[in-house]
Each structure stands twice: as structure tokens, then as C-alpha cells.
Amino acid sequence: MGDGVKQILTKPIQLADQVTKWADEANSFKQECMELKVKTERLVGLLRQAARAELYERPARRIMDDTEQVLDKAVSLVSRCRARGLMKRVFTIIPAGAFRKMFIQLDNSIGDVSWLIRVSSAAAADDFGHLGLPPIAQNEPILFLIWEQIATMFTGSLDARADAAASLVSLARDNDRYGKLIIEEDGVGPLLRLLKDGRVEAQENAALAIGLLARDPESVERMVLAGVCSVFAKVLKEGAMKVQAMVAWAVSELVANHPKCQDVFAQNNVIRLLVTHLAFETVQEHSKYAIPSKGMSIHSVVIANNAAAPMDTAEKSQMQHPCGNQSRNNKNQMHNVIQSTMAKSGNTQSNFNATAGAPKHKQNASLNGTGIKGRESEDPATKANMKAMAARALWHLAKGNSAICKSITESKALLCFAVLLEKGADEVRYNSAMALMEICRVAEQDADLRRSGFKPTSPAARAVVDQLLRIVDKAEYDDDLLVPCIVALGCLSKTFRQTETRIILGPLVRLLDEREVVVMKKATLALTKFACTENHHHVDHSKAIINAGGAKHLVQLVYFGEEIQIPALILLCYIAIHVPDSEALAQAEVLTVLEWSYKQAYMVQERTVENLLHEAKTRLELYQSRSSRGYH
Template sequence: MMGDGVKQILAKPIQLADQVTKLAGDAHTSRQECLELKAKTEKLAALLRQAARAELYERPATRIMQDTELVLGKALGLACKCRAHGLMRRVFTIIPATAFAKMSTQLDNSIADVSWLLRISTAGADDDQFLGLPPIAQNEPILFLIWDHISNLHTGSVDVRSDSAAALASLARDNLHYAKLIIEEDGVGALLRLVKEGNVDGQENAARALGFLGRDWESVDRMLNAGVCTVLTKLLKDGGPMRAQAAAAWAVAELAGNHFACQELFAQNNVIRLLVGHLAFETVQEHSKYSIIPASKAMSIHSVVVATTANKPGFDDDRSSSSSGGQFRHHPNALSQIHSVIESTMASAKSSKAAAAAATATNGAVPPSKPILSSGFGTKGRDSEDPATKAEMKAMAAKALWQLAKNNLAICKSITESRALLCFAVLLEKGSGEVRYNSTMALMEIARVAEDNPDLRRSAFKPTSPAAKAVVDQLLRIVDKGVLDELLIPSITALGCLSRTFRATETRIIGPLVRLLDEREAIVSRESVLALTKFASTDNFLRVEHSKAIIEAGGAKHLVQLVYLGEQLQIEALILLCHIALNVPDSEDLAQAGVPAVLAWASKQGHMVQDFRVDSLLPTAKAKMELYQSRGSR
């Protein structure tokens, strides 16, 4: 903030001020006006010398000194005219009557500018004094307001710094140009310092300001170079006030959503584990408090749960009987069984801790074969936080995980290898408001990545995983309810992306999606069509079984109507109908629903056949249906 470069630009104004003072004191004409000019110049020179001894805020100092130098140059010219020697030179030296009045006003403005600069740059200034804006700020008041607040972040009291951070957050939120100005005027560094050193309000306001500043790719890139990832991660880790940590999690979400490079940088700072820890706190009993780390190999709570669950009655482990490599069976009491598994696992962990403590008391050392219980992140004082703050923390942690997971396989693996899936399932069941929405969006992004990555599908959504079963149960519950809210579309999308993880016997997914084809809202019907297409497409090993399930659920008649009357949905509905016709061309239900006729009609519609997807599917589906249906008629 304060730089030695300012000292160099002060030299010329001080030199000019001394020259004006000397010439004005020796004036031969307009002596009274020159004495006033001298007095004001001396006052300005004193302020400039005071500035030379101070640590000035470099950004406004440069502009103010440039303007002051221009004013003093004009004053020097005016003083020179008043020292004209000889009668003829005095006669022909014309000084307008308004010249001194104009110069007096300019000097007053320069005095006010330098005084303002000294006040905002001086530590220990009167925090209750409203400094206002200097005269130089008349043409661009917002810039000088920003300078004032940034200066307060460096030199103000704890409360003043917090208020200035809140003001910068408000400016950045309301206007992208203001956000860019704050970054250009070195506001990021001051805000990061406040995140590390401020009180609760200061940390929260600074974190929110950082989130609002990261509005575009370029701005976030400059913030990354300033070390924003490390500072926000440290706040999430240190167990500080939950309000401030929630703001930090929100800022992580904002930055990650606007710059893909944030994902890797935050992951390198181990932010995923911290966010999952915040998400798991009080979501599942004792779930986030310990990591069990044997001496030989680390084992996560998630792996302990899965290993324990595999031996529990009520959970099937039919990996050998699965033909698709990873599907689900329906367990109505899945969540209650998961909770009992967690509680028993944590009871075992507590017993291990008690045994280790007893061994320490007896032998003076922990036996090397016992697991070491280590804190995942700071938990001091978290139990005393109010419910609203806890809910906000979970919502922001879920939002950050959602943004970090977008199109990032490594982060999705890190999330699913933790206890996050189980937490999302519980929050979908028991949470409300923003935490449910953010959890659903996070699951949708993870499912999108898993759709294109078999390894992630097999590891995160394998059939024996109780967390994955719980997730599917909650997504299906939302879809089955069929209420158009902010959760419905991402839930439909997630189920579609997971289509290759379901068994042939898992028909409970198809029915709710088919029912939504008759939804009045086009966006719901469209998402349902797209999801069902993933069940019936050639990429799905069980496409024939799923296509039969769609037909049995009454999907054919809905799709025929959408092809005829669906407007924006015509192409998508036709593509799904073509896939079903290719998979089960001999279906009597398809014939009764009029599928052959609608395929023949669509082949004559120019706007449909021009779509390259339809062009590659429709002729084959139409020919195959005609072949099998004609055989059936014979």
C-alpha cells in the first residue's frame, strides 16, 4: 500500500512551492494578492513536507501529487509576472483580475487534497471522523471512496476495518466496474489481511467482499495470484467463528464458479476435506469428528461404514450377479440402517479411543497397534452456535462442493471417497431451503462426471454402497413427488446420468420419470425425456430391459403426443422413441400407441430430419419397426 515511489514524486512539488513562496514575497506589483498567494503556498509546502515524512497511500498520492504539481506550476508563472522590472514591462504585463481568485481556489483545493491524503494514510487517525472526499474527487467520487475504504483497512481500528470491508462488499456486489476498481487499487491484499487478522464481523465482511470481487475470469485470476485460496482455506481450517467460515465457504463457491483454475488450487489446499467436515458436523452423529488412521494404512469413515454394512443383514452384496457392473436394489429402510451403522461404527471408535487412553495411563504409551484419533478440523465452540448459523454453514459448504465438483473428476473422486454422499442424502431428507438445493446441485454435478467415467461410477455408486443407495432414494423421492420446485430438475438430471448404474430389476426409477412426461411445464417434460433417453440409448447395457419398462409404464403414448404436439420437445421425444423402437421393435404396445405411424410422419417433416441425430436414427428405427410389425401381422 505505502511505497517509496511516492517520495520521488513529492520532490518536484516541494521545489515548486519554495520557488513560488520566494517569488511571491519579492513581488513588485499586486503585492497584497501575492502575499495571500505566498501564505497559501507556504501552508501547502508544509503539508507536502509532512507528507514526505509519512507513509502515504501510493495509489491516490500519485494522482494528487500530479495535480498539485500542475497547480504550483501555474502559481509560479503568476508570481513571475508580478516581479516584472521596468516601467514598460510592467505596462505590458497584463494580469487578469480573476487570475488571483482562480489561483487561490486551486491552491485551497490542493491543500484539501493533500490534507485528505495525510489523514487517510496516517495510522491512528480519528476513526469517528468522517473524512469526506477531496476536491480532486469531484469527477470520479467512487474511486476516492474506494481509496478511503482501502486505507481504512490498513490503518483503521478493528470496527472501522470491518465497516470498510462491508462497504467494499456492497460496492462490488452492486457494480462490476466498482469491483474491478477495488482490485486495481490493491484492495485484495488488504481484505486478505483482514480475513487473517480481523474480528468475527471483519472476517465475515472481508470474505464476502472477496466473493463479490471474483465476478469474472480476469478478476479471479488476479486474486489467485494474491493468495486468496490459501487464506480462505486457512479460515475454514482454523475453527474460527462459524459465521466467518460460512462466508469463506460462500467465497470459495463464487471464485470456483467463475474460474476453473480455482478448483485445483483449492484442492491442493485440502479444502475438500474441510468442507466435507463442515457438511458432516451434526449431520450424522459423531460422523465428522474423527478420522481413524491405523499405523499401516489410513481408513476413512466412509470405508469403515461400507465394510461394516457389507456384513449387515438387509444389505445385499450381489456384485457377482450383476451384469451391468453396478446397480441398485431398493431398500425402504436404507437411511435408518445407515444411521445405525454409523452409530455402531462410532461406538467402536470411541471404545478404541478409551482403550488407548487406558493403555496410556497404565503403560505410559499408546500401543502401536491401536488407531490414532485425529481431529479433522477446528471444532472449538461449534456446538454453541445457533441453528441458523449452523444451517448457513452447511448450505455454503454444499454450495462450495457443488462449484468445485463441476467437470472435475479428481475432485469428484475426493468428494465421493469421503462421507459427503451420505451427508448429502441425510440433508436431502432432513434439511430445508438452500442446503437442500445446494446438496442436490452438488449431487447432479457429481453424477454428470460419473456418467462419463466408469471408475467413478463403480467406486461412488456401486450397489453395495449404503451412501449411494441413500442418495438414489432421496433423488427418487423428489422425482416421485413430482412437484416443480428448485430440486426437481437437478434430481431428474442426476438420475438420468446414473442410468448405467441400475439393475434390470430396478424399475422403480422409470415409472416416476415416465409420469413426468405428461407434466404441463415443458422444462420438466424435457428433462424427463433426456433422462429416459440415457436409459434407452445404445450406451446403456440394459437398454432393452429399460425400454420395456418405459413401455410398461405407459411412456409410448406420452412420447407419441410429444412428437406430434411437443413443439420444443419434438426432436428429443422422437430420439427417445427411435431408441425404444430399435430396442423392442416387436412390441405390441408400441404398435397400439401408433409409433409406426408417428415415425412415418416424422420422416416427412423437414425440420426433424435435418437434425443429424434424427437423421442417423429415424430411418433405421422406422425400417426395423416395419419389419417386425409386418412379421407380427402375418
């Protein structure tokens, strides 16, 4: 809506005035000219009414262009009826159907302008069920239906705006083209206003519509420029939980379809707000863990606390890496880790507050402004959905972004993910596993993130790895969590010590034995990250894989693995290079497997595989031939 569109009304009004004036001067077809004058006067009256109204610009420009063309033809028609003199009238030919066609066109223009005025009126916006479409919409009814809903979003009552948002949701869900039209026709702005100011149901519909509109990078970019990130942050801070959950889902959709907007959301504090929602009733609420202050990460708090208070033997064992000195049958260890961590952090933060001289009531002020107040009364389903959507949003925000992953690992999010992996609902667990997988993928490439977020002394890392191992060890193949947990463990391969190798690699090796193809492939790739030369403990890891029975499984996969043949061959080559004198490799006849593989053209197409295979075969020929004679 705006005044700029009124400039295009000047020419149609001038043409209409000229038609009425020349109609009075007609010397032929006087009756038809009088009827033409009546219709034109009705049209110009509507045009002047439109000039006084706040018009919806997108349809206004189209309707005024069409109306101007109709009136231009009307001027041409009545000008011929003004011809004076016998000869001029004789040679001025007007087809019999010209006036009939003009009457239809003027009626259509009257209908179009009348619709435009009503669609731009707040009073009419509440009654769109009886408004109908203008004549100009015959060729593109959907476009005009979209215009109606957007106009209602601008001018209608709260109820009408809620209904219009629901209609836009239906249109955006049905067709990609409809979604693009909603964005092109300025539909994002009123949706964002409704999201800020509407009732809960209307806000949900607005957030859902925005998420559905995020079909491609261009659409997301236009919504980001319209201010969607700041509005989402405001809702995540102050909105109703149902709306916040829908907004979190919308964040995940926008980021999934246009990863470049990750940093814009981070700049608007969305990461911190999502972590706060994830932590609500998941781990003990505490300002230090809700929003870590700069320079005071979760790790530094734990270390500071350990320095301040001597640890007994049990505490010292807990401070080791999650896989070190743990009993596989101790199902409550993660809970002990988290409870111990939170208890320690409470004491540490109290000491920190006292040192800084900060009043206690100020420490919780940040939580009171983030939508926490009153959330305890929400129903369990709403709380679970909020956590699921917060985890989903963090999953997509973390993907490939070191800075965001660092923010997540410095918060209490890792502890939350660990708890939710065990105790959350199905969707919460899956989204948490996917978020951890993406964070671990980034940590694999980012040494600084790996050292700070997953260092062995980190209780959060202990809790996470404990849960990843539990799921992999359980190995339920109908469980969607298994694959992301396998990938995550593989990405963390450089963080594990020699003493932890057996506990980590045993469950992964067992997955190589007659399992689903995708599971075996992911397990093979994860094990390769442990055994590859780039891993500092590659020799110990390779020995652990052999001791767990990995050689015989890999031999079978190289021969019969189909989709897994190449990954299995690469892993087998690394093991052979690092532990060429292993008797287990000789018994499994690995050298024979490598020689067979070398003759398969499709297996050595890539130069890196060929070079790896050649090195492994050469190493085994030095050791295994001698060892083999000992078996005969």
C-alpha cells in the same frame, strides 16, 4: 501504503520552494505575490508532512500529479512578476483574474494534500464521518469514497475497519463498476487482513465483500493472486461458524464466476474442510469418514469389513445396489443403510488403528483443528446456514472437475448429502441436490469416478440413489429438488443393473404424463441415457420403459410436445431400434409417428436425428407391419 510514493513528492516540494523564493523578488503585483507565497508556504508545509507519513499510494499519486501541475503554473506566474525594466513590465501581460484563479487552485491543492494526510493517518481513520471529500473528488466522488474506506481498512481501529468493510459491501452490492474500483484500488489485501484478524462481524463483512467482488473471471483471478484461497482455508479451519458460513458462500461465488480457480481451492485443503462442516451433526463423526486417508476410501473400508465379518441374510441384501430388492414402502431404509455403514466403519477403523499402532487420541486430532471445538453450542439457524453454504460451495467446486468429485466421493460427503436431502432445511436440501447433480454429471463422463464413487456395493451410493428415487417418485412439481434429482439419475444410468431397471425407470416414465415442460424434458433426457445404444443394458432399459407405459406418452409428446418434440422423438427412436418387435409399440402406432416426423423438416434438421429416425423407421417396418396385421 509505502515509501515508493514519496519519490513523487520531490518535484512538488522543489516547485513550491521556488514559488516562495520568486514571490519575494516580485517587482509587480507584490501584494498578490505575497498572498501567493503564504498559500504556497502552507502547501509546502503539508507536502513535507506528507513526506514523513505513510501514504495511501493510489490517491497519493493522483493528488501529487495534480498538485505538481498547479505549482508549475504558480512558478510561471511569479516569474513574470519578477520582470525588470519598464519595457519588460509593459510587455508582460498578466490577466486580472490570473491570481484569483491561482489562489483557488492552491486552496484546492491544500485541501487535497490535507485530505491525503488525514486519510492515511490512523488517528483520522477512526473519524471519517467528519472528514469529507477533497476538492479533487468533485468529478469522481465515488472513487474517493472508496479510497477512504480502503485507507480505513489499512490504518483504522477494529471498529473503524468493520464499518469500512460494511461500506465496501454496500458499494460492491450496488454497482459492478464500484466493485472493480475496489479491486483496482488495492482493496482486496486489507479485506483479507480483516478476515484473518478482525472481530466476527467485521470478518463476516469482509467475506461478504470478497464474495460480492467476484463478478467476473478477471476480478476473481486478481483475488486469487492476492491469496484469498489460503485465507479462506484458514478461516474454514479456525474461524467462528458464522464467518465460516460466509466464507463458504464466498468460495461458491468465486468458483461460479471463475471455474479455473477450483484446483487452487482444492490445493489449499478447502474440499476437506467443507466436507467436515457438512458432516458435523449430519452423520456420526469419525476420523475415517471425516478425512479419508490415502488408499483407504469409504468403499475399501466397507469391503474390508465385509470380508472380516460374515454377513447374515439381511446384511447381504443391504449390500446390493440401492434399488435392488428394496421395498418402496420402507421409508427408513436409508437410515438403516447409513447406521449400518457407520457402525461397520467404526469397527473397521478400530482394527485399522490397532494394526497401524496409532494411538486413539491421534485419530481425532485432525478434527480438533478444523473449527469443530465449541460448535455444538451454536444456534440451529447458524448450523443450518453453515451446511447450506458448505453444500453450495461443494456444488460449484465439483462442477466439471473429476479430481474434486473424486475427493468428495471418497469422503463421507455422499452420505451427508443423502441425509440432508431428506432431513435438511430447504436451502440445504436444494444445494445438496445441486451438488449431487454436478457430481453425477462428471461421473457420467468419467468411468473411473463412476466405478469408484457409485459402484453397486457402495453404501454411500445406495443412500444417495434411495433419496433421488424418493424425490422423483414423490414428484412434487413445486419442489426445486425434482429437476436436479432427475438429471442425477439419468447421469447414473450406466451404473444400474438389469434387475434394478423397473424400479428406476417407473417413476421417470410417470413424469412424462402431462407435467410441467421442464420436468417432462429432463425426464425424457434422463430416460434417453438409459435407452441409448451407449448404455450396456439399453435393450432391458427400453423394454422397461415400454412396460411402464412410456410409448403412449412419447407418442403424445412427439405430436404435441412443442419444446419436447425432438428429445421425445430421439428417445422413441432408440426404443424402436432396440425393441422393434414390441406389440406395445405397434398398438401405440409408433411407426406412423415416425413416418409423420420424417416429413417434418424442422424435426430432421440435424443429421444425427435424421439418421436415427431412418434407422428406427427401417427396423419397425420389418417387424411392426407383420405385427400390425395380427391386430386387424
